[in-house]
Amino acid sequence: PGAEFLIHPECGCATSVVEAVSAGDVDSEGVHILSTEGMIKRPGGSESDTFIVATEVGILHRLRRTYPQKQFFAANERASCAYMKVTTLPKVRDALRHLQHRITVPTEIADRARLAIERMVAIGGGTVPVQSEGVDPGE
Structure with a gap:
């Protein structure tokens, strides 16, 4: 009673919570279907002290560390x-260091993606290294 449900829409365990809401077993007011980052932010703006989390259990560590005064189940x-366990920091480091696992996309898609990334970095206050035209970063 009084617990809020934080549900990630891609999590298989979310189905049982949605079914409980549909059956009237759980009050829909305390149910929130959120992105991963939304699940991290929600407890900070909530008066509830107890949360039931329907997603990958790895998020519980971050929630408990961020909000030690609240309970997460x-x-x-x-x-x-x-x-989610496949990508690790050492694997990302090695892929960048050795230019492994290259993904190639058509130029027009790469240009649009680059523009979006540059805008995101600019919003964050960072700078994007400028690449010379026609230079392949993998060479």
Whole structure:
């Protein structure tokens, strides 16, 4: 009672929570379907002290560290996403260091993506290294 549900829409365990809301077993007012970052931010703006989290259990550590005065419970303690565990900082470092796992896209798509990334970095106050025309960063 009084707990809020934080649900990630891509999590399989979310289905049972949505079914409980549909059946009237859970008050829909305390149910929030959110992105991962939305799930991290919601407890900070909530008066509730208790949250049931329906997503990959790895998020619980960050929630508990960010809001030590609040309680967080997994909707499913076994909700572990193997795909989320594949990418690690050492793997990203090595891929960048050795230019591995290259993805090639058509120029027009790359140009639009580059513009979006440059805008995001600018909003964050950073700068984007300028690449010379026609230079392949993989060479």
